[in-house]
Amino acid sequence: xxxxxxxxxxxxxxxxxxxxxxxxxxxxxxxxxxxxxxxxxxxxxxxxxxxxxxxxxxxxxxxxxxxxxxxxxxxxxxxxxxxxxxxxxxxxxxxxxxxxxxxxxxxxxxxxxxxxxxxxxxxxxxxxxxxxxxxxxxxxxxxxxxxxxxxxxxxxxxxxxxxxxxxxxxxxxxxxxxxxxxxxxxxxxxxxxxxxxxxxxxxxxxxxxxxxxxxxxxxxxxxxxxxxxxxxxxxxxxxxxxxxxxxxxxxxxxxxxxxxxxxxxxxxxxxxxxxxxxxxxxxxxxxxx
Numbered sequence: 001x002x003x004x005x006x007x008x009x010x011x012x013x014x015x016x017x018x019x020x021x022x023x024x025x026x027x028x029x030x031x032x033x034x035x036x037x038x039x040x041x042x043x044x045x046x047x048x049x050x051x052x053x054x055x056x057x058x059x060x061x062x063x064x065x066x067x068x069x070x071x072x073x074x075x076x077x078x079x080x081x082x083x084x085x086x087x088x089x090x091x092x093x094x095x096x097x098x099x100x101x102x103x104x105x106x107x108x109x110x111x112x113x114x115x116x117x118x119x120x121x122x123x124x125x126x127x128x129x130x131x132x133x134x135x136x137x138x139x140x141x142x143x144x145x146x147x148x149x150x151x152x153x154x155x156x157x158x159x160x161x162x163x164x165x166x167x168x169x170x171x172x173x174x175x176x177x178x179x180x181x182x183x184x185x186x187x188x189x190x191x192x193x194x195x196x197x198x199x200x201x202x203x204x205x206x207x208x209x210x211x212x213x214x215x216x217x218x219x220x221x222x223x224x225x226x227x228x229x230x231x232x233x234x235x236x237x238x239x240x241x242x243x244x245x246x247x248x249x250x251x252x253x254x255x256x257x258x259x260x261x262x263x264x265x266x267x268x269x270x271x272x273x274x275x276x277x278x279x280x281x282x283x284x285x286x287x288x289x
Contacts, residue, residue, distance in 0.1 A: 107144035107228050109236045115273045123267040133207035142194035148226040150191035154180035155222035157208030173221040180225035216251035217243030239285025
């Protein structure tokens, strides 16, 4: 039986149709796979972008937090500095007020020295005496509002007319004031005290060299140191002249008029001070601080 041409054509057409359908199906599957890949790729891109945005936001947040922390620290430090400055100013003001209160309430010592006995010297084995001494009494009064404690006297003598100028006098007085302050600091609780408005007679003395040649007045450079308010120091300076006057202030020559043997070749010589004057100078050296 001869093959039917129509059958073959139909069969070819069926095979072609099936092939096209299979190809179409494969194309659809391929398209679906491609779309799936594209979708997955797009999703990956979006995820990466979202992650990058999140990380960027996180970085920004961390930067913001860090900046915030630094700003808070700066503000805190500024507040501390401001508080310190304010506290320092307050302390300074309080200290200033305290100093004013202490100054207003502090003691002030007024002293008036006077001779308290004859001038004395010691003659040793017939040698000419070189140094004299004399006792002093001080009428001391506390004119302040609080007690003055650890009262210490110090003095030195210079000879008026021996070339000593005012600067040297002031320096000599500062030296005895320095010595008095050092003694007051080292005496502990020992020493005289004066309460407000109290008056006492306090005793000390001084010595000086006997001038050669022409007689000149003697100048006593003195200082009284006292303590108050724990460790604060007040001082009163005095500058006295010892000599004679008629119409002019002048010195004196030592006229030893009494003798008292002391033994071992020593003789105590004394000179009455009745004919001498002992007074404050007119050129400074009498002050309180």
